[in-house]
Amino acid sequence: MEDAQEDFMEQEEQEEYEDRDKPLTSPYIPPYRQTRLHVQRSSICSRAYFVVVMVFFHVYILNVIGLLLYVHYNNGPGDLVNGDGATSASVSDSETPLPHPAPASRELHVEDYSQSFSLPRIEGIRVGHVQQVSLVPDRTHEMKTISLKPLLFEIPGFLSEEECRVVVQLAQLKGLMESQTTAPSQEQEESNQPLLSLSTEEVFSLLDLNQDGLLQKQEIVSHSRSRDGTWLNPDNLRQILTGLEACPTGMLTLEDFTRVYDVSQNPGQQRSWKLTSQFKQRSKHTWLYQGSGSHHVLHTLRNRLTSLTRLPSALVELSEPLQVIRYEHGDFSNAHHDSSASHSDTICAHTRLAGNTSALTEVSCRYLTMLFYLSSVEEGGETTFPVADNRTYEEQALIQDGVDLTDTQETCARGNLRMKPTAGTALLWYNHLSDGRGWMGELDEYSLRGDCPVRRGVKWVANSWVNVDPDHQQQARYQRLVAKRYQAKSGMEEHHQPLSHSDLHQDL
Numbered sequence: 001m002e003d004a005q006e007d008f009m010e011q012e013e014q015e016e017y018e019d020r021d022k023p024l025t026s027p028y029i030p031p032y033r034q035t036r037l038h039v040q041r042s043s044i045c046s047r048a049y050f051v052v053v054m055v056f057f058h059v060y061i062l063n064v065i066g067l068l069l070y071v072h073y074n075n076g077p078g079d080l081v082n083g084d085g086a087t088s089a090s091v092s093d094s095e096t097p098l099p100h101p102a103p104a105s106r107e108l109h110v111e112d113y114s115q116s117f118s119l120p121r122i123e124g125i126r127v128g129h130v131q132q133v134s135l136v137p138d139r140t141h142e143m144k145t146i147s148l149k150p151l152l153f154e155i156p157g158f159l160s161e162e163e164c165r166v167v168v169q170l171a172q173l174k175g176l177m178e179s180q181t182t183a184p185s186q187e188q189e190e191s192n193q194p195l196l197s198l199s200t201e202e203v204f205s206l207l208d209l210n211q212d213g214l215l216q217k218q219e220i221v222s223h224s225r226s227r228d229g230t231w232l233n234p235d236n237l238r239q240i241l242t243g244l245e246a247c248p249t250g251m252l253t254l255e256d257f258t259r260v261y262d263v264s265q266n267p268g269q270q271r272s273w274k275l276t277s278q279f280k281q282r283s284k285h286t287w288l289y290q291g292s293g294s295h296h297v298l299h300t301l302r303n304r305l306t307s308l309t310r311l312p313s314a315l316v317e318l319s320e321p322l323q324v325i326r327y328e329h330g331d332f333s334n335a336h337h338d339s340s341a342s343h344s345d346t347i348c349a350h351t352r353l354a355g356n357t358s359a360l361t362e363v364s365c366r367y368l369t370m371l372f373y374l375s376s377v378e379e380g381g382e383t384t385f386p387v388a389d390n391r392t393y394e395e396q397a398l399i400q401d402g403v404d405l406t407d408t409q410e411t412c413a414r415g416n417l418r419m420k421p422t423a424g425t426a427l428l429w430y431n432h433l434s435d436g437r438g439w440m441g442e443l444d445e446y447s448l449r450g451d452c453p454v455r456r457g458v459k460w461v462a463n464s465w466v467n468v469d470p471d472h473q474q475q476a477r478y479q480r481l482v483a484k485r486y487q488a489k490s491g492m493e494e495h496h497q498p499l500s501h502s503d504l505h506q507d508l
Helices: 002-021 027-073 160-172 185-192 200-207 219-223 234-246 254-264 296-309 313-317 349-354 406-416 472-490
Strands: 130-136 139-148 149-153 285-288 320-325 332-335 347-349 361-363 366-373 381-386 416-420 426-430 432-436 439-444 450-451 455-458 458-468
Touching: 027 130, 130 296, 130 458, 139 416, 160 285, 160 296, 160 366, 160 458, 185 416, 200 254, 219 234, 234 254, 296 313, 296 320, 296 458, 313 458, 332 406, 347 349, 349 361, 349 472, 406 450
Parallel strands: 347 361
Antiparallel strands: 130 139, 139 149, 149 426, 285 320, 320 458, 332 450, 366 426, 366 458, 381 416, 381 450, 432 439
């Protein structure tokens, strides 16, 4: 019995021992199966995630390519690289003012003419839209959209009262020429009344370009360099320079200038001098050079225009001088286009040096006009845009009831838009449309404008044009030609005449 029990116990121990050696696979099958199923689900999720990521990646690449194509075709001939660093094409956010750029250099930069460029345009948004623009430090101006056809803006207070006064005085000192095509009236021929009477202090201030209270040789000589006219006749200039060289400091104070200038006049002449001989004719307009050596106010106006329009500084610098016009009682100008439509047989006057002019007709190519009101007018003298914002433009529509709307002397009141002159206010409008590629397109027929007759008072205005050739390759050749001339002149002696508008343009 005992032997049987011992055999049974030994058998159980043997089975237990054998069980320990057996692999425990059955109890752990479910975990291994679950792990294998989990790996399969993870693999499926990874593939789906990879597909989604690749789809988004390809969409992103397509968006980038589309953006690059959009920028390329909207920049036209090329991106602008200028001294102001401005590449934006519009100013549309009324909450964000335009930044005030650093003052432009007084000298022309050769690199400005070797780069391709595009023509930014200010956005009008809608008639009545007001934008905040920063043109001078610590101040913003309001620019209001007046018309969309043509694209026209009004900027009150663009010029200060002092700036208006200085520009008028500079124009009078330079001398004005008759703008009318008709012969002057007998009253004008018999009038010997001088147009200008300036004190010696005022003349000193106008000659003092940097307004430091001292006249240097360069400031005096600069007025004899412009071929558009001189401020001082050769005898006066020679006498003043002789007096300047006699000063130990090489500069003239107001007291010194008064003494030297009096010596240059006839004996017994008063210090308050009148330009009776040079300005006895009642003139109408003149041109004021705005380049190196010009008055600081003229520099300021040009730089301010560049800042506002964000155009390449090279275009602004090489455009026509500032035209100043005086409208007296009864004076007017019929409605006209400031610029001209381009044709195969025409060439822009300002780029004629870069093309074959033998068989071509020269025309004015003015991308935009900026008009400055230098005085207010008591009655009349409005700037009129007869067809502004018409639904359609038809030349035959300018004749209404047998009356020509371009005849501002008779039909000024019938114009669609009339702007009353207010001293310091500026108007800016584009004479050409965009070609859709960032360059100047066809003439905007709606830019027709004229001046209503002055009924009471005197009207002083100034026109600043930016000249652009519709053929951007022709414009580029002209830029390169200017660069070569500037390089040649930069190596010459200091007394040599610098590159100026008169070397490259004619008064239009």
